[in-house]
Amino acid sequence: MTWPLRALRENFLLKTLALALSVMIWAYVGISEKPPTTSREFMAEVVAINTPPPDLIVRVRPEPVPVEVTGPKPEVDSIPANGIRAVVDLSTARAGTNQLRIVGYRGPREGMSLSFRERRMYAYVDVEPKLRKRMRIELGFVDRPPFGQQFAPPRITPSAVDVVGSKARLDRVARVVAYVSTQAGSVREEIEVHALDKSGVLVEDVEVVPRAALVELTLVDAPATRTLVVSPSLRGRPQAPYVVSDVLVDPSQVTVIGKSEDLVPLTNVPTADVPVDGIRADL
Structure with a gap:
């Protein structure tokens, strides 16, 4: 029997026991360092990604969805009550539907070791067709021309714009106005156009296309x-x-x-x- 082989066989049992003990100690240390996991129920706020189809208006209803979150106990315990987000993709919306599939969940911070068990697969949305209304632009003057002068008839390019939105919103729009600040001089500039209701209040959730118009005003002597x-x-x-x-x-x-x-x-x-x-x- 050669020397290396004889050395290997000597105290073989003790060496095997030592190896097994080392593995057990390593496993115990690994388990003891890993924090325990826990699960907790949350009501996730629904957030949207991407844009809806061009012919649709999609609004996510402010209704949270239930979800079970599992992860290391310190991480789960650190999540605030409103710290989970449910994600829906607006590009998947279709006319005649009021639900969007939840495509994922987000925790309050990146890098958290969390898993999510959904309680509901869909979030509720409102889907409406996108309509257009053509309207002529009116001018609103922030100030007045100097004494003894007045403005010649204005030139507005384009003279009309499209107001885009849902039927309910478009029914509220009474006029579109570009507000001009003359600063006691002639004007030639791009001015934003606003959609207003009959009381002069700005109508939200509508789009004006194009957003601005070129306004040209010339001062002339007033009679x-x-x-x-x-x-x-x-x-x-x-x-x-x-x-x-x-x-x-x-x-x-x-x-x-x-x-x-x-x-x-x-x-x-x-x-x-x-x-x-x-x-x-x-x-």
Whole structure:
């Protein structure tokens, strides 16, 4: 028997026992270092990924779904009551359905050793067809032009936009408005267009296409105005012994519009000739 083989066979039983004891110690240490697992029920908030089909509007209902979470006890115990998310894919929505398959769950942090046992496979959603309404753009002025000036007729490009949304939302939209801040000067800029209801309140959950319009406004001199007394002009004389004792004019004043230099010398506005020649009674 050679020396290596003889050395191997000596104390073979003791060596086997030592090896087995080492394995047992290693297994015990591994088990003792691994924390115990536990399970806990949560109500998971539903969150969405991706976008719905272009012809649909999809809204996830705010109804949490039950799920059982299993993992290391310290991790599970650290999860707040609202710390689990159920994920649905909006791109899978179809007309005529009110449910979306839950495609996964998320914990409050990355890297947690959690497993999820779903209690419900679907989340509830509202699916509506996406509609369009064509509307002309109106201008709303944040400020006024300088004294003595006014804006020429505006140019808006495009002059109309599409308002996109559900039927209920579109029924609320009364007008679309681009608000202009002139800052006492002419304007040429892209301005956002807003969808408003009849009370002037912004309508949420609708899309304006395109979102902005090019608005061009030019300042021009505004015509001056002046209020003047109407002066009647009488032609001829009444038949004797009658005379004109009083003249009533209605309206007694008028507003005259024109260039300032033309209005300054005016003191009244004469009427066309009123013939009174030979009259013997009131006109």
